[in-house]
Amino acid sequence: MKGWQRSDGRKGIRNTILVAYTVECAHHVCTKIVQDCADQDAQVIGFSGCFPSPYGQDMMAALCTHPNVGAVQLVSLGCENFRKTDLVRAIEATGRPVNLITIQDAGGTRAAIAAGNAWVRAQRKVLDALPTVPMSPSELVIGTICGGSDATSGLTGNPAAGRAFDRFVAEGATCIFEETGELIGCESVMATRAATPALKEELVSTVEKAARYYAAMGYGSFSQGNATGGLSTIEEKSLGAYAKSGDSKINGIVRPAEKPAAGGLYLLDVVPEGPPKFGFPNINDTAEIIELISCGAHAVIFVTGRGSVVGSAISPVLKVCANPQTYACMADDMDVNAGRILDGAATLDEVGDEIYQKLIALGAGGTTASEDLGHQEFVLTYKNTTRPEPGCHTAA
Amino acid sequence: MAETAKLLHLHARDNIAVLAQDTAAGAVAALGTAQFRIVADLSMGHKIAIHPIPAGADILKYGCPIGFAAQDIAAGEHVHLHNLTSRYTVIEDMEAAGT
Numbered sequence: 319m320k321g322w323q324r325s326d327g328r329k330g331i332r333n334t335i336l337v338a339y340t341v342e343c344a345h346h347v348c349t350k351i352v353q354d355c356a357d358q359d360a361q362v363i364g365f366s367g368c369f370p371s372p373y374g375q376d377m378m379a380a381l382c383t384h385p386n387v388g389a390v391q392l393v394s395l396g397c398e399n400f401r402k403t404d405l406v407r408a409i410e411a412t413g414r415p416v417n418l419i420t421i422q423d424a425g426g427t428r429a430a431i432a433a434g435n436a437w438v439r440a441q442r443k444v445l446d447a448l449p450t451v452p453m454s455p456s457e458l459v460i461g462t463i464c465g466g467s468d469a470t471s472g473l474t475g476n477p478a479a480g481r482a483f484d485r486f487v488a489e490g491a492t493c494i495f496e497e498t499g500e501l502i503g504c505e506s507v508m509a510t511r512a513a514t515p516a517l518k519e520e521l522v523s524t525v526e527k528a529a530r531y532y533a534a535m536g537y538g539s540f541s542q543g544n545a546t547g548g549l550s551t552i553e554e555k556s557l558g559a560y561a562k563s564g565d566s567k568i569n570g571i572v573r574p575a576e577k578p579a580a581g582g583l584y585l586l587d588v589v590p591e592g593p594p595k596f597g598f599p600n601i602n603d604t605a606e607i608i609e610l611i612s613c614g615a616h617a618v619i620f621v622t623g624r625g626s627v628v629g630s631a632i633s634p635v636l637k638v639c640a641n642p643q644t645y646a647c648m649a650d651d652m653d654v655n656a657g658r659i660l661d662g663a664a665t666l667d668e669v670g671d672e673i674y675q676k677l678i679a680l681g682a683g684g685t686t687a688s689e690d691l692g693h694q695e696f697v698l699t700y701k702n703t704t705r706p707e708p709g710c711h712t713a714a
Numbered sequence: 715m716a717e718t719a720k721l722l723h724l725h726a727r728d729n730i731a732v733l734a735q736d737t738a739a740g741a742v743a744a745l746g747t748a749q750f751r752i753v754a755d756l757s758m759g760h761k762i763a764i765h766p767i768p769a770g771a772d773i774l775k776y777g778c779p780i781g782f783a784a785q786d787i788a789a790g791e792h793v794h795l796h797n798l799t800s801r802y803t804v805i806e807d808m809e810a811a812g813t
Binding site: 504546549 | 758
């Protein structure tokens with residue numbers, strides 16, 4: 319594997335230029351810049367809201383300084399509340415080239431697009447001239463998610479992804495699994511894998527928080543389709559999703575935009591703090607993928623049964639198709655056919671190994687199906703992740 | 715000659731196995747030295763008991779409890795909403811309720 323060395327010690331397996339809006343009003347300009355730079359590996363991300371958001375600010379800083387990112391073109395309208403100067407400083411502190419265009423100062427849409435286009439093209443030349451350095455699997459951060467699940471997800475794709483995770487963890491890499499709302503019913507099983515007694519309690523309380531939050535949202539996490547597919551209880555459904563985490567000991571819990579301290583296995587707690595304020599924790603699979611990437615994920619394993627097609631901005635998404643019928647129907651969108659396990663044509667270990675090898679190949683010139691198809695989905699909404707700090711209340 | 719059911723036994727501790735394909739009633743299933751007959755038409759992904767499970771015992775899948783047996787379950791019997799109860803949220807079979 320080879321990667322691009324970043325100043326914080328991390329290495330990137332991509333050298334992408336982000337074209338990022340700091341309010342929805344600047345989104346179109348970013349889209350046009352990237353369309354005009356089709357061969358420049360430039361991608362659009364951004365925060366749509368005009369109202370202040372500490373979470374949105376942290377997420378944008380984490381994403382713009384992600385190891386797969388080489389340079390950032392920021393586009394502001396000019397009057398939004400986003401603290402764009404703070405973001406520029408955060409990016410500059412990592413040594414990455416950053417350029418801020420404010421549409422209201424640049425002379426409007428056409429002038430802003432032209433300026434952004436010129437900057438991206440100039441930066442691409444600089445980035446392409448940068449040398450790569452050797453990279454080992456232990457330096458990888460890998461996330462995992464399942465979506466468009468069916469009865470096969472928990473039988474083939476998820477446990478196979480878990481095998482790949484176990485191998486990465488054994489080699490010193492960092493692996494992140496998620497969706498505490500879909501772990502309800504396996505918290506006590508999961509707690510037995512905690513590295514420390516304190517973490518044991520924290521794992522249980524994190525899932526309990528998710529159960530309370532989803533209950534308040536009126537979210538029913540078990541559908542008739544699940545039962546038709548053979549799932550009988552919420553525990554069973556959760557365990558199927560939980561299988562993605564593999565069998566390694568769990569080293570900690572991370573929050574969106576937070577980098578795991580060291581190698582090992584981590585749970586990403588995506589559920590907001592406090593009573594529901596901005597709606598569902600994550601409105602779709604892409605919001606979760608972006609949060610995994612905000613924690614530094616170089617690549618994300620996406621296990622699907624019914625057949626998701628999404629990729630992502632910033633990091634490649636490796637599609638593991640759990641259902642052989644779905645694979646036959648949508649092979650172009652899939653990287654791994656885990657459904658072979660049901661046909662008896664492959665074992666969990668063999669598919670786990672294929673997932674592992676394909677992730678390693680991403681650092682050696684390999685690409686995913688979703689990258690080849692041009693998928694660069696991105697979603698970032700409002701969320702409250704500020705934890706109440708016990709013992710820090712000031713006396714009146 | 716009865717068809718042979720393809721089973722996935724996901725964990726050594728499990729008292730259920732999962733059907734790897736759609737299976738007709740009467741199919742014969744074998745797991746290790748145990749042999750039994752599938753008693754209902756079942757789709758891929760559904761569970762059957764691989765030995766008798768007494769009422770109240772944990773149903774184990776992935777080596778972990780997914781609820782408890784609501785009644786005595788015979789080997790080869792379908793394990794689903796009618797005889798498996800969650801220790802968390804009770805799931806109603808909406809299709810059964812509607813008929």
